[in-house]
Amino acid sequence: MKLKFKTQAYQSAAVQAVVDCFKGQPPAVATAITYRIDPGQAKKGTEDLFSDSGFKNADLALTDLALLDNIQHVQRGQNLPLSGALDDFFTINGNRERVPSSKQYKEGAKAISKVHLDVEMETGTGKTYCYIKTIFELNRRYGWSKFIIVVPSIAIREGVAKSLEITAEHFLETYKKKARFFIYNSKQLHHLESFSSDAGINVMVINVQAFAARGADKRRIYDVLDDFQSRRPIDVISANRPILILDEPQKMEGAQTLKSLEEFKAMMVLRYSATHKTTHNKIHRLDALDAYNQKLVKKIAVRGIAVKGLAGTAGYLYLQSIEISSKKPPEARVEFEQKLAGGNIKRVVRKLSKGDNLFSDGFSNGLDQYRDGFVVSDINANTDTLSFTNGVQLTVGDATGDVTEAALRRIQIREAIKAHFDKEQALFRDGVKALTLFFIDEVDKYRDYSQPDEKGEYARIFEEEYNLYLNEMLDLDETAYVEYLKGITAEQTHSGYFSIDKKTKRAVDPDIEKRGENAGLSNDVEAYDLILRKKEQLLKFEEPVRFIFSHSALREGWDNPNVFVICALKHSDNTISRRQEVGRGLRLSVNQNGDRMDHPAIVHDVNVLTVVASESYRDFVAALQRDISNSLSARPKVADKAYFAGKVVTTADGPNTVTDDQATDIEFYLIQNGYIDRKRNVTEKYHQDKKNGTLATLPDELAPLGEQVFKLVDGVFSEAQLIQPEDGRKAKKLEPNANFDKQEFKALWSRINRKAAYSVSFEEAELVQKAVAVLNDKDAGLRVTRLQYTIQCGEQADAVTYDGIKAGEAFKLKATETEVNRLSVHSAVKYDLIGKLAEGTQLTRRAIAEILKGMNVAVFAQFKSNPESFIAEAIRLINEQKATVIIEHLAYDPVEDKFDLDIFTAGLTKQDFSKAGDKLQRHIYDYVLTDSKVERDFVQELDAEKDVVVYAKLPRGFLIPTPVGDYNPDWAISFKEGAVKHVYFVAETKGSMSSMELRVLEKTKIKCARKFFDDINKKFAPEQVRYDVVDSFGKLMELVK
Secondary structure (H helix, E strand, O other): OOOOOOOOHHHHHHHHHHHHOOOOOOOOOHHHHEEEOOOOOOOOOOHHHOOOEEEOOOOOOOOHHHHHHHHHHHHHHOOOOOOOOOOOOEEEOOOOOEEEOOHHHHHHHHHHOOOEEEEEEOOOOOHHHHHHHHHHHHHHHHOOOEEEEEEOOHHHHHHHHHHHHHOHHHHHHHHOOOOEEEEOOOOOOHHHHHHHHOOOOEEEEEEOHHHHOOOOOOOHHHOOEHHHOOEOHHHHHHOOOOEEEEEOHHHOOOHHHHHHHHHHOOOEEEEEEOOOOOEOOEEEEEOHHHHHHOOOOOEEEEEOOEEEOOOOOOOOEEEEEEEOOOOOOOEEEEEEEEEOOOOOEEEEEEEEOOOOEOOOOOOOOOOHHHOOOOEEEEEEOOOOEEEEOOOOEEEOOEEEOOOOHHHHHHHHHHHHHHHHHHHHHHHHHHOOOOEEEEEEOOHHHOEOOOOOOOEOHHHHHHHHHHHHHHHHHHOOOOOHHHHHHHOOOOOOOEEEEOEEOOOOOOEEOOOEOOOOOOOOOEOOHHHHHHHHHOOOHHHOOOOOOOEEEEEHHHHHHOOOOOEEEEEEEOOOOOOOOHHHHHHOOOOOOEOOOOOEOOOOOOHHHHOEEEEEOOOOHHHHHHHHHHHHHHHOOOOOOOOOHHHHOOOEEEEOOEEEEOOHHHHHHHHHHHHHOOOEOOOOOEOHHHHHHHHHOOOOOOOHHHOOOOOHHHHHHHOOOOHHHOOOOEEOOOEEOOOOOHHHHOHHHHHHHHHHOEEEEEEEOOOHHHHHHHHHHHHHOOOOOOOOOOOEEEEEEEEEOOOOOHHHHHOOOOEEEEEEEEEEOOOOOOOOOOOOHHHHHHHHHOOOHHHHHHHHHHOOHHHHHHHHHOHHHHHHHHHHHHHHHHHHHHHHOEEEEEEEEEOOHHHHOOOOOOEEOOOOOOOOOOEOOOOOOOOOHHHHHHHHHHHHOOOEEEEEEOOOOOOEOOOOOOEOOOEEEEEOOOOOOOOEEEEEEOOOOOOOOOOHHHHHHHHHHHHHHHHHHHHOOOOOEEEEEEOOHHHHHHHHO
């Protein structure tokens, strides 16, 4: 099985940001890149073995001013802070204030290269993929071919090499070439010869210790070596003017490292990290909030364990879960102590019901500690609490009494196994294999060589707890999943990944770095190699290993996408943040074909990472949110006029700059509706209204900016935005109730369960005609932003003081004028206009040529004044017409396949129903989770309506294919026959019906859904299914009555 890769818009945006910084750089010509390699002093008779002609990176042809202008243009497009100069470096202090970097740091950085660019990308979003793609794109656009990837640790080095290997075929398809790569090794210097003499893309991967550490072997890179023709390796490397890519640069900011990097004579430095310590010209940001909100990483759930001390009792109790069923009252799964026949005491797990007495036979068998009032008085499934008649109350996850270290670890292992089975059962039918990762601090806790079977304490506990839970699973109905479980023994399903002692060949605790940025991590190459070698193997169902034990010092080697449960069986310490702990499992999972499970409709149903913590849910979440909050320190903090003014937004008319008047109007709108407070911080009310789809309507003067206003507000940091991990224990699986078996529901389902394929057939001439008409349109046609330049006049202040000079106030600005360039832009860059438009619209070159021929002379003449703007606008307008034509000619043809009724039950994930509201009468489940206030109100009224027989929230897997992505409607409703015009109804609930506020993509999908139901009705439904979009229950009743 091979992992598959695909081009994704968010990754392409990160690549484009880097490429655009060098706009105007001419493609490399032979004279600019060829040079003579220093041959050194070769041994007699071997001179011919060494090439004398090398290929280096062509120097930057852009001036510092042009480069800064490009960088600022990229920053404006993403509303990032503008760099005042190429060396405008800064850090953020504890008060979230910007502090300029020290003069010493700036000089050190500038000695490495004059160009430093930062790309911020959250862990798990494909940072390595992005910089490998950037290598190919920089080569394609500008001819640069020599790259060095510098990493802070052995683990990351091995991971990067693995990524270069497994993405090679993917990039070969796109770029029609492969990158030659190698890991720098001071004993294998022949690679440097090829690195210099090869004209293709060459990538060297090097860890910082290989050139910035002490020790004879580490210093070989700077030594004149006899076995390297009396040359210094660093001189051969630096002659290529390489582009340095720093992975996790915040770990490489020490003075010694910065000094060593100077030796590479880099043309530029690209820095990639989720947590930059120093900011150097940030040109792209995809932080923790962006990644989560765009559903690019897993959702996080936490199973905490709270150890409570209850006065007056030493009786051990642990409330594991509360289980619900539509057939019987809730039951509590509790661990307590039981007296055995021989007098010994053992801890057992049993299900308790209301009225059960822990003191009685069959439970503790008369243990005194449970004598006084340990009779179950209440089990509340909504609040997840268990109450006894003596007043003792436990919440799920609470442990009380004698909770030792060993007892806590057993609870953690049991919880991890339970979480694993819960996920695995739901994921199995999707072909996704779930993995659980345990991190431990001592190998002998898992592998004890003094025991005959070599099993340590944790291995024994794991097998005991696994077998107990497995037996419960095997009692379920015979399914393919149960058959799968029967084929795997407890011994087969867990395995250890550790460092191996070279002499004894036994697993041992690895050598761990004591100081520096890599403190707490191991440099064991063989251990990482084993982890990476097994990466794809572990994803297959044929591989029985599903539970993995590894040393915490090897954690950086683990980035397997199918890790769904992480459990740290170790003492909590400050060396690993909660964010680092969850970071190992954030990547989106893959199925048996290697396809990423990233469909927007189901991505956060399938991809949920559960962390089994050794502390309470509340403590873990507070620490995790603190970590995330600190990482977002570079985000703006206030939504005031100054923040909005000058921001660039993309509307239907193309890029627009927010004017001062518009910025004032936005601030007033936010104050008026309680969306910002007196300090201009974004309020909880704003985020709640946005989630509910009930944001106040924008005033007319802001209507042209539309949704872009809210995108700007979302860019401001607020505590209310922080990711709120779910409480992993509150999730429960609902079973359908009696409504599910009603004939009316079956009749409704039989009318909507058809699968269909769409086809689009139209004449190219029609699209050409429509595109030409819109491009030439006087009002909505192609308009290019003319290039502007600003002239600022100033003079020296009347009195100049030392403090004034230091504060930059020695000159006073007197006048500012903005001029528009009305002449043609004569540029060294040649544009393939037809090729660019064909690439951006996916139309043939012939069709593009016809469109250009049809354009008015005056419209086409705008190309000269700003080619980039002309191309971007033309692509946008042509694509809009293309979408219109596609929908007009869209047709659905039913296929044999249908959606099974078990889509409502099989593979259903557990959900937290504590906020689901009251028990429902007419829905096919007793409770339903809603996404917004609009949906909550809709359900409340729908459930009370006497003319409704049965209704269902359609599951995420119910998808209608459309040319712009699959679409998942919200509701299927069956009304009483004779009471309404439309007995069968499929509804989409939206907070706003105004077309301005419905996104273009959503509007397109809704149009396609109308077409789908029209076509299906014509062919199959004698009593037609009505489909429509409603913003309230009242609107629905208007349509059906």
